[in-house]
Amino acid sequence: MTVPKEYIYLDNAATSLPKPRGVAEAVAGAIGRAGNPGRSGHALSIGSARDLFAARERLAELFGFRDSARFVFTENATGALNRAIKGLLRPGDHVVTTSVEHNSVMRPLRRLEGAGVSVTVVPADPTGTVAAAEVVAAIRKETRLVAVTHASNVSGAIQPVEAIVRAAKARGVFTLIDAAQTAGAVPIDLSALPVDMLAASGHKGLLGPQGTGFLFVREGVPLVPLVEGGTGSRSEDDHQPDFYPDCLESGTPNSVGIAGLSVALAWLLKKGVASVRSKEVALISELLEGMRQIRGVIVYGPEDPAKRGCALSFNVGGADPGEVGRRLEREAGILSRAGLHCSPNAHRTLGTFPQGTVRVSPGPFTTRKEIRACLSALRGIAPG
Amino acid sequence: MGRSESPEVVLIFRGTHQVLSAEKALKVGGVAIRLIPVPRRLTSDCGLAVRLEEQSLPKAREMLAAVPIVPASAHRLLSSGEYEEVSF
Ligand SMILES: Cc1ncc(COP(=O)(O)O)c(C=O)c1O
Numbered sequence: 034m035t036v037p038k039e040y041i042y043l044d045n046a047a048t049s050l051p052k053p054r055g056v057a058e059a060v061a062g063a064i065g066r067a068g069n070p071g072r073s074g075h076a077l078s079i080g081s082a083r084d085l086f087a088a089r090e091r092l093a094e095l096f097g098f099r100d101s102a103r104f105v106f107t108e109n110a111t112g113a114l115n116r117a118i119k120g121l122l123r124p125g126d127h128v129v130t131t132s133v134e135h136n137s138v139m140r141p142l143r144r145l146e147g148a149g150v151s152v153t154v155v156p157a158d159p160t161g162t163v164a165a166a167e168v169v170a171a172i173r174k175e176t177r178l179v180a181v182t183h184a185s186n187v188s189g190a191i192q193p194v195e196a197i198v199r200a201a202k203a204r205g206v207f208t209l210i211d212a213a214q215t216a217g218a219v220p221i222d223l224s225a226l227p228v229d230m231l232a233a234s235g236h237k238g239l240l241g242p243q244g245t246g247f248l249f250v251r252e253g254v255p256l257v258p259l260v261e262g263g264t265g266s267r268s269e270d271d272h273q274p275d276f277y278p279d280c281l282e283s284g285t286p287n288s289v290g291i292a293g294l295s296v297a298l299a300w301l302l303k304k305g306v307a308s309v310r311s312k313e314v315a316l317i318s319e320l321l322e323g324m325r326q327i328r329g330v331i332v333y334g335p336e337d338p339a340k341r342g343c344a345l346s347f348n349v350g351g352a353d354p355g356e357v358g359r360r361l362e363r364e365a366g367i368l369s370r371a372g373l374h375c376s377p378n379a380h381r382t383l384g385t386f387p388q389g390t391v392r393v394s395p396g397p398f399t400t401r402k403e404i405r406a407c408l409s410a411l412r413g414i415a416p417g
Numbered sequence: 418m419g420r421s422e423s424p425e426v427v428l429i430f431r432g433t434h435q436v437l438s439a440e441k442a443l444k445v446g447g448v449a450i451r452l453i454p455v456p457r458r459l460t461s462d463c464g465l466a467v468r469l470e471e472q473s474l475p476k477a478r479e480m481l482a483a484v485p486i487v488p489a490s491a492h493r494l495l496s497s498g499e500y501e502e503v504s505f
Contacts, residue, residue: 070433071432071433071464071465073454074452074453074454074455074464074465079452079465082433082437082465083437085434086433086434086437086438086441089434090441101434101438102434102435102438264432265432265433265464266431266432266433266464267431267432267464268464269460274431274432276431276432276435277434278432278434279431279432279433279434
């Protein structure tokens with residue numbers, strides 16, 4: 034599977050393209066034979082349940098956690114974040130988050146704020162990075178949750194999640210990491226990082242199809258299901274089951290998409306996330322280096338590529354980011370994403386609200402040649 | 418399996434994921450099993466159960482304890498066609 038050859042795809046932070054070999058074939062294969070997993074005892078129902086099981090086992094292996102039952106499939110990272118946030122917080126609770134969160138964290142929190150949950154938003158520095166000490170200092174006695182993104186989808190800044198998680202845990206506060214930008218792209222080891230919940234998309238760094246995502250929930254987190262319904266288990270009981278993953282997975286899942294995700298996960302396991310990471314750091318370094326040398330180009334986020342994920346935001350002088358994005362596409366076939374990236378607060382933090390930025394984001398299949406083509410197109414657009 | 422000397426035992430689990438986890442562990446231990454729809458006499462659940470021979474129970478206990486997985490219940494099929502709950 035390749036991206037149409039007239040394009041250079043640099044929008045992997047939105048969704049990854051291309052997918053590894055075999056992903057599309059797995060989806061096509063599953064659509065012809067996916068019975069309803071775990072609902073019936075027949076061969077095609079069991080086959081579909083096995084697809085889900087295999088994908089879950091691969092997720093557990095990739096994230097270093099022994100019990101795959103704690104990985105709940107969702108429709109995307111948004112579905113996972115909503116299940117975590119709304120499943121845990123109750124009126125009277127306090128939550129600490131940051132000024133670089135995506136709207137899939139902020140909007141559920143703002144809604145709960147109207148229902149008696151108080152929210153503290155800890156500001157990030159001008160590179161888009163929060164200080165762990167400031168997040169920890171915002172914890173109060175009624176704080177129930179600290180929710181923080183692993184890497185910003187705007188500045189790319191990797192947040193000090195390890196320090197935050199450990200400090201919050203020491204104070205008895207639950208933690209949630211939005212790993213939408215890092216899962217599959219930056220190594221995450223859940224046997225070493227004691228985070229309570231971790232949400233991610235299946236269709237970004239995990240290289241699976243759209244319509245897939247997951248929520249990891251560690252033992253001991255009293256999460257109330259956001260959605261109840263049929264699970265194929267305990268049908269005689271009209272109460273929601275209390276065991277994982279069934280308690281959080283009601284209704285027929287996206288078995289077809291998950292069959293594709295499973296193949297993508299196998300690819301990542303074989304390749305190794307650390308090796309994907311070092312390749313992407315090299316690409317980002319080259320982009321940063323090259324952009325710094327183009328007069329008029331302003332790059333946001335940390336200077337050190339090791340402190341960033343794959344999203345790289347910039348502006349060209351005072352030009353409208355939308356116009357720069359259109360020119361990149363028209364003149365060089367480069368597909369980027371301009372605007373606010375569903376994260377208005379992150380742009381306020383960088384000082385790029387409301388005009389936004391242009392964002393380019395390489396992936397594991399991006400080549401150095403493509404990076405050089407992007408830099409050369411930018412040289413043509415910049416006023417010089 | 419089926420018409421063998423050793424009586425059949427059916428293991429009931431909590432959900433499909435646990436059934437498939439048990440299947441994986443039992444296969445690793447070389448225990449011959451089959452996935453079957455949960456017998457209606459046992460529960461009205463529409464899920465899956467694991468069927469094995471009673472003589473495999475010690476090995477099955479060992480393999481499942483190592484994961485660990487605890488079945489919801491275990492049942493021996495009697496010649497009358499009834500099931501008798503057995504400890505696991
Ligand atoms: C940081 C961050 N969180 C959450 C999301 C939401 O992901 P999804 O579109 O899979 O729901 C995204 C991507 O859009 C993101 O970049």
